[in-house]
Amino acid sequence: MTAADLHRVCIAGASGRMGQMLVEAVRASGDCQLTGALDVATSPALGQDAAAFGGHASGVIITSDLTTGLLGSQYLIDFTRPEGTMAHMRECVKLGVNLVIGTTGFTPEQKDEIAKASSSIAIMMAPNMSVGVNVTMKLLEMAAKAMSTGYDIEIIEAHHRHKVDAPSGTALKMGEVIADALGRDLKECAVYAREGVTGERDPSSIGFATIRGGDIVGDHTVLFAGTGERIEITHKSSSRATYAQGSLRAVRFLAGRSSGLYDMFDVLGLR
Structure with missing residues (x-):
């Protein structure tokens, strides 16, 4: 597989427990490439390599700037907080980046906004990626x-x-x-x-x-x-690894899709 064939993925909340699991899953996969890493402006991990926690070098620096972090990515995987995910989604719509949402706790109004955004980009949203x-x-x-x-x-x-x-x-x-x-x-x-x-x-x-x-x-x-x-x-x-692997399956499912709102039943063919 050439670099052009890889799924280019950005991770939100890259220094958190789930974020680190996602970074490692992308790094260990054979068909995905880490191209961006986002975190809040107060994170002590800003400016560090996104894979440094595992003793690796990805060449991707954690940033709080959404445009910089998403530049060059095809997908964003987001397991953060509702307010953060909504801000990330709006930037994804501007840049044409597809979105995998594992965040929970959205209000009905926020869910409506996500549904509207899915007319512009492809979104896979599920409360559990396992x-x-x-x-x-x-x-x-x-x-x-x-x-x-x-x-x-x-x-x-x-x-x-x-x-x-x-x-x-x-x-x-x-x-x-x-x-x-x-x-x-x-x-x-x-x-x-x-x-x-x-x-x-x-x-x-x-x-x-x-x-x-x-x-x-x-x-x-x-x-x-x-x-x-x-x-x-x-x-x-027993491990967040199952959520990370499910997220990568969602990324692969969204490949080639330009819009639409999906869930894990769609990804797994359980309809």
Whole structure:
């Protein structure tokens, strides 16, 4: 494969935990090239080589200047914060750079803006890039349809102490998949907190429970509790590497696409 055939990738949040994992995944791949690295203006990593954390030299310097960082890139992979991702997306639209979004916690208004931007560039957005998680989503869709009555549905998720949004974007997506399969609107049937005398459980509700602690990468369990039996569908992440590899699959999927809004079901052919 020649240099002209490589997918030219910029990484947002390049000095963070996920950013470093993405930099290493791109560096180790045979078909992607690191061409840009972005971070916030207050990052102590500004001016350093993006691969220096691993003892390597990529020739790509971490910058907070969006135009400089994106120059020469075909794709941006972004696992930052909603406000950062939105600013990055607007610059991607100006420069014609396709975007892979793993950020969670967007408002409905921000999601609308992302959808509008997808008419100008190709965007792959998913709350979880893990192949395993997305296969789990498909299993949940099948299970929900088969157990549409007589089963109470609860979603339990656990993440590290640094995660700032709850429930996780993955847990919410699981709820959406289940609600859609049941013909319900998650906004109307979700229960996010229980305390005190709550009364009997509404059988049409989908409950969420959130755990935060330590360095848990990400655990998700969906419980279908019926009379005399319960089914648990669980996915556990032990490394962020699975998110990085899924992101590179998304980059390859976007190759040759100039517009459109996609998710990991599109990438994995799970429609």
